[in-house]
Amino acid sequence: MIPLKLARHHLTKNKTQTLPFILSNSMWVMITYIFFSMIHDTNLKAMAYGTETDYILKLGLVFVVLIATLSTFYAERLLSKQRMQELGLYSILGLTKHHLRQIVFWENILFYLICMVIGSAFGFAFSKFAFMGLKSLIGTTLLHQTLTWTPLLFDVLVFAVVFSLIILFDFWELRKVDPIDLWGKTAQPEKEPKSHLFLAILGLIILAIGYYISVTVKPTQDAFSRFIVAVLFVVVGSYLVFITTSISGLKALKKRPKYYYQPNHFISVSNMLYRMKQNGAGLASISLLCTSVLVALTASFSLIAGEKNIIDFYGPRDVQIVAPKPLSPVEKQHIKRIAKQNHITMRAPQTVSVTTPVTGVLIGDRFKQNTIHKANYVLSSLDLKQYNRLQRTHYRLARDEVLVYVSGSRYDKQALKIQGKRYRVKPIAQFSGAFAYGHLMTFKLVFVVAANKKIAHEINPYPEIYAQGFNIAGTNKQQKRFSNTVQQTLKVASENFTSKPVVRSLLQAIFGSLLFMGILISLVMICATVMIIYYKQVSEGYADQKYYRVMSEIGLSRQETTHAIRSQVLTVFLLPIVGAVINLGFALPALKSSLSELGLYDSKILTMVSVILTAVLLVSYMLIYMATAHVYRHIVNQGMV
Amino acid sequence: MSLLVLKHIKKSFSTGHQNEIQALKDVSFSVDKGDYVAIMGESGAGKSTLLNIIATLTHPTSGKITMNGIDLSHLSENEAAKFRRTQLGFVFQSFNLLDTFNNRDNIYLPLVLAKKSPQFMANRLAPLSQLLGIANLLDRQSFEISGGQKQRVAIARALITEPRLLLADEPTGALDSSNTEKILNIFERVNSKGQTILMVTHSAQAASYSRRTLFIKDGKIYNELYRGDQSRNQYLQKIIDSLTALEEVQ
Numbered sequence: 081m082i083p084l085k086l087a088r089h090h091l092t093k094n095k096t097q098t099l100p101f102i103l104s105n106s107m108w109v110m111i112t113y114i115f116f117s118m119i120h121d122t123n124l125k126a127m128a129y130g131t132e133t134d135y136i137l138k139l140g141l142v143f144v145v146l147i148a149t150l151s152t153f154y155a156e157r158l159l160s161k162q163r164m165q166e167l168g169l170y171s172i173l174g175l176t177k178h179h180l181r182q183i184v185f186w187e188n189i190l191f192y193l194i195c196m197v198i199g200s201a202f203g204f205a206f207s208k209f210a211f212m213g214l215k216s217l218i219g220t221t222l223l224h225q226t227l228t229w230t231p232l233l234f235d236v237l238v239f240a241v242v243f244s245l246i247i248l249f250d251f252w253e254l255r256k257v258d259p260i261d262l263w264g265k266t267a268q269p270e271k272e273p274k275s276h277l278f279l280a281i282l283g284l285i286i287l288a289i290g291y292y293i294s295v296t297v298k299p300t301q302d303a304f305s306r307f308i309v310a311v312l313f314v315v316v317g318s319y320l321v322f323i324t325t326s327i328s329g330l331k332a333l334k335k336r337p338k339y340y341y342q343p344n345h346f347i348s349v350s351n352m353l354y355r356m357k358q359n360g361a362g363l364a365s366i367s368l369l370c371t372s373v374l375v376a377l378t379a380s381f382s383l384i385a386g387e388k389n390i391i392d393f394y395g396p397r398d399v400q401i402v403a404p405k406p407l408s409p410v411e412k413q414h415i416k417r418i419a420k421q422n423h424i425t426m427r428a429p430q431t432v433s434v435t436t437p438v439t440g441v442l443i444g445d446r447f448k449q450n451t452i453h454k455a456n457y458v459l460s461s462l463d464l465k466q467y468n469r470l471q472r473t474h475y476r477l478a479r480d481e482v483l484v485y486v487s488g489s490r491y492d493k494q495a496l497k498i499q500g501k502r503y504r505v506k507p508i509a510q511f512s513g514a515f516a517y518g519h520l521m522t523f524k525l526v527f528v529v530a531a532n533k534k535i536a537h538e539i540n541p542y543p544e545i546y547a548q549g550f551n552i553a554g555t556n557k558q559q560k561r562f563s564n565t566v567q568q569t570l571k572v573a574s575e576n577f578t579s580k581p582v583v584r585s586l587l588q589a590i591f592g593s594l595l596f597m598g599i600l601i602s603l604v605m606i607c608a609t610v611m612i613i614y615y616k617q618v619s620e621g622y623a624d625q626k627y628y629r630v631m632s633e634i635g636l637s638r639q640e641t642t643h644a645i646r647s648q649v650l651t652v653f654l655l656p657i658v659g660a661v662i663n664l665g666f667a668l669p670a671l672k673s674s675l676s677e678l679g680l681y682d683s684k685i686l687t688m689v690s691v692i693l694t695a696v697l698l699v700s701y702m703l704i705y706m707a708t709a710h711v712y713r714h715i716v717n718q719g720m721v
Numbered sequence: 722m723s724l725l726v727l728k729h730i731k732k733s734f735s736t737g738h739q740n741e742i743q744a745l746k747d748v749s750f751s752v753d754k755g756d757y758v759a760i761m762g763e764s765g766a767g768k769s770t771l772l773n774i775i776a777t778l779t780h781p782t783s784g785k786i787t788m789n790g791i792d793l794s795h796l797s798e799n800e801a802a803k804f805r806r807t808q809l810g811f812v813f814q815s816f817n818l819l820d821t822f823n824n825r826d827n828i829y830l831p832l833v834l835a836k837k838s839p840q841f842m843a844n845r846l847a848p849l850s851q852l853l854g855i856a857n858l859l860d861r862q863s864f865e866i867s868g869g870q871k872q873r874v875a876i877a878r879a880l881i882t883e884p885r886l887l888l889a890d891e892p893t894g895a896l897d898s899s900n901t902e903k904i905l906n907i908f909e910r911v912n913s914k915g916q917t918i919l920m921v922t923h924s925a926q927a928a929s930y931s932r933r934t935l936f937i938k939d940g941k942i943y944n945e946l947y948r949g950d951q952s953r954n955q956y957l958q959k960i961i962d963s964l965t966a967l968e969e970v971q
């Protein structure tokens with residue numbers, strides 16, 4: 081069969097172009113296999129919080145398949161010019177379009193088979209490692225893996241769909257062009273891109289709105305939904321800016337002779353115009369992919385790094401029960417009995433009574449009560465005697481004086497106005513009785529210490545509640561069983577019952593699987609980036625061949641040409657990363673607000689994690705770029721005398 | 722006075738392990754200032770190789786080449802680039818215009834690289850675009866015009882630096898006869914204004930516009946014809962005769 085032979089010939093002859101394609105696609109087959117295997121071959125769903133973990137993994141799977149498909153298409157598009165030229169030659173030599181379609185078909189079938197074999201083999205081998213990684217990240221010993229054929233079946237099906245789409249795409253590319261000018265497709269130059277001033281400005285505005293929303297998101301309950309809105313704006317804005325604003329900007333530069341007719345500007349402005357036209361959408365996509373990975377990794381690493389802070393936010397003791405009155409002797413007996421049954425020792429009991437917290441906002445130094453959806457603080461009050469006892473301090477307060485504690489920050493105003501009265505403030509940094517009432521993690525906690533109970537009730541007139549807690553010792557399993565039994569026996573509503581061992585397992589399951597997914601997705605991203613950069617180097621090389629030739633005739637040495645052109649190629653490569661870093665910078669405030677919903681208030685952790693991740697990304701990106709630059713040089717030199 | 726002098730130029734390409742192609746065996750000749758020299762030969766005779774050596778795009782394997790007293794065979798890459806920028810103009814069969822520029826900017830390219838002001842460039846271009854008949858094409862993209870027009874734009878780019886030597890490799894090779902004639906007339910005209918031209922061609926008609934024709938075969942110069950006072954047709958006839966004679970040499 082001639083088409084099959086020609087397809088095989090193409091695969092083996094153009095190793096420099098087919099090998100990266102095979103490698104990256106095999107990588108995706110492998111990672112998809114691992115995801116399927118983790119979801120299907122383990123008893124993950126049966127675990128505590130397994131539904132959440134399962135959900136997170138499925139989300140990751142969708143993301144991976146999406147990235148794999150998109151970047152494969154992008155690479156195909158980069159190479160399609162060269163490829164169409166070659167096929168055009170066949171058609172001039174007498175092959176019909178039907179034959180060409182067969183060649184393309186067989187080519188992709190061969191690619192598919194090769195990638196499936198390599199990818200599943202490695203996927204099979206690595207799923208064991210991945211399983212062990214997931215297990216240790218989630219922190220459970222109960223997780224099992226039983227290998228079945230189902231993941232492989234799913235994998236085969238998913239990529240059959242992906243490759244079918246690729247084949248259809250290639251067919252469509254073939255249909256678009258007449259066999260006669262197929263041959264000339266590379267030679268056919270592109271028109272100078274048009275300037276769309278309206279869209280260009282619109283893009284900037286949309287992007288600015290997205291950034292503005294992100295920066296101004298308040299840590300209230302709708303932080304996350306506002307974050308999503310900001311993301312939508314940034315996505316649309318990024319595409320418009322990369323596609324139109326860049327071109328309009330360059331065109332404006334071109335209209336200024338004094339600027340334009342300088343050796344460096346002349347070459348770079350005119351070249352960038354075309355490069356941006358060809359690459360705008362692709363660059364925007366890379367930029368957004370990099371952004372999402374940066375944001376996802378920053379979030380998951382920050383959560384893991386801040387896990388202890390989050391858990392401590394729930395309350396001061398391992399187990400805590402919040403109730404409108406103190407525990408009765410009977411209830412205390414129950415707790416003691418359950419502790420004994422579960423081999424738990426209890427230590428450091430503590431009871432704090434505070435007024436029922438009210439939600440509200442702080443406007444300057446005035447606390448204004450507000451509905452829960454428009455609030456970012458919860459405030460309750462207590463008397464000085466309790467505070468001094470808990471903290472072992474000896475504060476004294478006048479009737480119009482209060483101590484103010486704000487979680488995660490310091491109250492820096494001179495006074496506090498509340499319930500129509502004004503109190504002078506002594507800020508305090510410590511309050512070991514602070515707890516998140518009703519597990520409301522979104523709010524900053526404000527505790528106001530007044531001179532006596534009467535004044536405390538003037539500040540917050542709601543009834544007193546009792547937060548009663550103690551620390552426990554025992555194995556993790558015993559602790560959790562003890563906690564659950566206590567809650568059930570005393571019939572405490574879940575929002576009034578806190579058990580840190582239980583919370584810790586939940587967080588570990590969620591954050592662990594988030595990080596696991598983050599790592600796998602970053603692998604995919606790195607692979608996608610390498611592939612795209614590689615093929616971009618190839619296509620840029622072909623595009624620049626003639627340039628080098630002409631420039632050398634006109635009297636530019638190869639170094640000078642390299643200098644002039646490489647700087648733009650580099651710009652094209654760097655733009656998405658720069659875009660991603662800017663996006664991340666603007667995403668951080670919103671991210672901070674959203675994470676505080678999960679109880680992470682420490683913005684230092686967030687900043688540090690994002691700086692480290694950005695640096696890692698930049699360095700690896702440049703390494704990839706330099707490692708692939710030789711392909712470009714090789715192609716360009718082919719075009720020289 | 723000789724502008725360009727070539728002495729015993731040899732050029733060989735190594736292909737594979739042992740094989741060596743001797744593209745030029747022993748070429749010596751000189752070109753005077755104001756001359757218009759055509760180099761003729763069949764495809765594969767070594768014409769382009771010779772032109773590339775004169776253009777300092779490649780180095781000869783041995784021999785000496787000087788222009789204006791400067792030894793070209795040992796220029797470093799940067800020196801060679803500077804030499805090309807200041808002293809040479811190029812016209813090629815395939816035009817070699819850049820698609821990223823419009824025609825005006827294609828022509829301006831060498832002057833921009835020489836850091837000339839926009840005013841200076843416009844002043845240079847005005848008479849040249851009149852001479853070449855391209856004044857109304859300047860704002861179009863290079864792929865929006867015909868082959869003959871492209872070649873005239875390419876000639877404008879080559880001449881705008883007022884080079885000492887204009888090099889042309891099959892400048893009419895891709896053109897129809899009426900455009901060929903236009904280009905050759907232009908060459909004749911700029912030569913009459915003092916421009917030195919060295920043109921490589923395999924077309925006897927193209928060579929007949931020159932003042933002098935060199936015949937190259939198998940990497941050697943075999944023969945040389947001067948036009949002198951002859952009419953173009955007489956000169957053309959002589960060139961054809963020489964070519965026929967050359968074919969019989971083995």
Ligand SMILES: Nc1ncnc2c1ncn2[C@@H]1O[C@H](COP(=O)(O)OP(=O)(O)O)[C@@H](O)[C@H]1O
Nearest residue numbers: 721734742744763764765766767768769770771
């Ligand atoms: N870069 C090269 N490598 C190997 N051989 C070459 C190279 N360039 C030219 N040649 C050989 O040198 C000879 C002369 O080529 P060329 O100067 O292009 O001929 P012409 O321009 O007269 O058609 C040919 O046999 C050609 O194959």
Ligand SMILES: [Mg+2]
Nearest residue numbers: 765768769770
């Ligand atoms: Mg030639």
